[in-house]
Amino acid sequence: MKKIVFLALLALTIFSCSKVKKGEYLISGKAKGIADGKMVVLKKQNDFGIVMKLDSAKVKDGKFELKGKVKEPNIIALFIQGMQQPIPFILETGEIDIKVDKDSIWKSEIGGTSNNEYFQKFNIKLNSIQKKMMAFQKKNMKKFMDAQQKKDMATVEKLKKENSAFEKEREDFMNKYPEQNKDSYISLLLVQNMFNSPTFEINKAKKTYNNLDAALKATKIGKDIETKIKTIENNHKIQTAPIVFAEVGKPAPEFSAKNPQGAGVSLKQSLGKVTIIDFWASWCGPCRKEMPNVVALYNELHSKGLNIIGVSLDKDLTKWNDAIAKDKITWTQVSNLKEWEEPIAKQYGVQQIPTTFILDASGKIVAKDLRGEELKAKVLELLK
Numbered sequence: 001m002k003k004i005v006f007l008a009l010l011a012l013t014i015f016s017c018s019k020v021k022k023g024e025y026l027i028s029g030k031a032k033g034i035a036d037g038k039m040v041v042l043k044k045q046n047d048f049g050i051v052m053k054l055d056s057a058k059v060k061d062g063k064f065e066l067k068g069k070v071k072e073p074n075i076i077a078l079f080i081q082g083m084q085q086p087i088p089f090i091l092e093t094g095e096i097d098i099k100v101d102k103d104s105i106w107k108s109e110i111g112g113t114s115n116n117e118y119f120q121k122f123n124i125k126l127n128s129i130q131k132k133m134m135a136f137q138k139k140n141m142k143k144f145m146d147a148q149q150k151k152d153m154a155t156v157e158k159l160k161k162e163n164s165a166f167e168k169e170r171e172d173f174m175n176k177y178p179e180q181n182k183d184s185y186i187s188l189l190l191v192q193n194m195f196n197s198p199t200f201e202i203n204k205a206k207k208t209y210n211n212l213d214a215a216l217k218a219t220k221i222g223k224d225i226e227t228k229i230k231t232i233e234n235n236h237k238i239q240t241a242p243i244v245f246a247e248v249g250k251p252a253p254e255f256s257a258k259n260p261q262g263a264g265v266s267l268k269q270s271l272g273k274v275t276i277i278d279f280w281a282s283w284c285g286p287c288r289k290e291m292p293n294v295v296a297l298y299n300e301l302h303s304k305g306l307n308i309i310g311v312s313l314d315k316d317l318t319k320w321n322d323a324i325a326k327d328k329i330t331w332t333q334v335s336n337l338k339e340w341e342e343p344i345a346k347q348y349g350v351q352q353i354p355t356t357f358i359l360d361a362s363g364k365i366v367a368k369d370l371r372g373e374e375l376k377a378k379v380l381e382l383l384k
Contacts (some may be wrong), residue, residue, distance in 0.1 A: 020067070025091055027066040028112070029098045031059045031080065039081040040064045044074060044091070072219045073115055073185045090115040090185055118184040125173060133166035183213040188221055195228060196286045200352040202232050231340050232351065246348040248365050252277065252357060255344045257311070257334035260321050265309070268363075270332050273305030274382040275359040276375075279350045281313040281339070282323035287354040290371065291327045297376055298331055304383050305361075307331065313353060315339040358382075 020026045029040065042054040054076070057064045070091050077086035078098065085105040087098060090113070097112035106127065110116045140159055147155035178187035191212070194205045206229050209217070216222050246253055252275075256266035267277070278294065280287035298308055312335035314320040324333060336342055342350075348357065358367040358375070360382055367378050 019095060020093070023069055023071070023093055025066075025068060025070050025093060025096060027064075027078075027096045027098060029064040029066075029078075029100060030062060031064060031100045031102070032062045033102045034059050034062065034080065034082070034100065036060050040066070041079045041081075042066055042076060042091075043079060043086070044076050075189070088119075090119050092116075092185070114183070115185040118181060118186055122177070122184075122186050126170065129166060129170045129173065133163065136163060136166065178208050179211060182211055183216065185216065187212055188216045188219065188225075192221055192225055195225075195352060196284065197352065202229065202351070205229065206233075228340070235340070235346065246357060246365060248368055250365060252359050252363050252365050253347055255347060257336050257344060259332065259334055260317065260324065265332055265334050267309060270307055270309040271359065271361075271363055272307030273361045274301075274307070274379050275363070276306070276308045276379075277348070277357040277359065278308055278310045279313065279345055279348070279353050279355040280310060281353060282316075282319045283314070284353050288323065288327065290354055291329070293372060295328055295330075297379065301376075301379060301383065302331075306379055306383065309334065311335065311342065311344050312337075313339050313342050313345060 027042075031038075031040070036059055038059045039056055040059060041056045043051050044054055045051050055066050055068055057066050059080075070093060073090050073092040075088060076091040077088050079086045080100065083102065083105060087100065087105060087108050087110070089096065089098065089110045092113055092115055094113035096116055097110070099109040101107035101109075106123075110120045140162075144156065144159050146152075147159070174190055177184075178190050181187050191205060191209050194200055194208070205225075209222075209225055209229065212222070217226065252267065254267055256264055259265050267275075276294075280291075282288070294308070298306060308331040310329065310331060310333040312320050312333060314323075314335055315337050317337060320333075320335060320337070323329075334344075336344070348355075354369075356369055356375075357365050358370060358378055360366050366382065370378055
């Protein structure tokens, strides 16, 4: 009996030693080699993409401390004055330890709470794959360039295949991670990222999501994913037959919608010698990342007959306009501002973005979802 009482008292003592209560965080940082007085700033990105300052502190005797309240896990960035790159970590309830490496920010160590322990291991694994890929590329770059110059395609394809093995290793690791780590916040973010993948499959995303712990599903991101899954499933149910409205080799279905200024624009009046229909949105990271390439292609080939009509899956006119201005988009844009309920997207069977359709001069769809040099080559071929 005495032993049981002793163990209970010991557990109570350990619990009471915690420096934070439920819903609070404490960041204890070690910043060896960083001068006293340097500012440490905690920043996060809100739902509108605006970076906000949460808290700040000063380095003293190679240490810093930040304390506050948090409702649920979030990816946060720690900025240190004088260092160009921030340290990403997961802000959550508990005592978070950060050991700053002033010479290489990527070698900084994060821990203390379960999700940050997961985050540290996840980054170590990804970095190891990346290092192997970079080492291979550095070792074989000259060999690859020489083979291209000599038009030795056998060697070129061999090196490409070997390099793609690293990409597959990274992809396999990220695909399997949620299944193997059901309670990791990283798993939730990976499921969220599935919706932006060109190879998105609703059944796979649903299965992976359902496999996660209930605590992750109860977060804002978790609830957003559940809503997206239900929306996509409902859209599938509405289609009483597996009709494909837009197919390569067939005429592109006609459509019309309003541009940002409120004027109606149709596909027919937007056609050129070559036309790209680009489904995108201001909130779509992969879309925005690819946009500079599309802008460069348009600027180079518009005078020769290339037209683009963008169909946005936005629901906020201001954000749509801001993205158009920021990305320097000058081609025609239309939208019904209904996000995933966009009727043109449904008409074309679009289930993820970015999605593109390439049309010839007659308005026939000749290709779909080409990127980079492959897209440019196809456009040049059609312009001939």
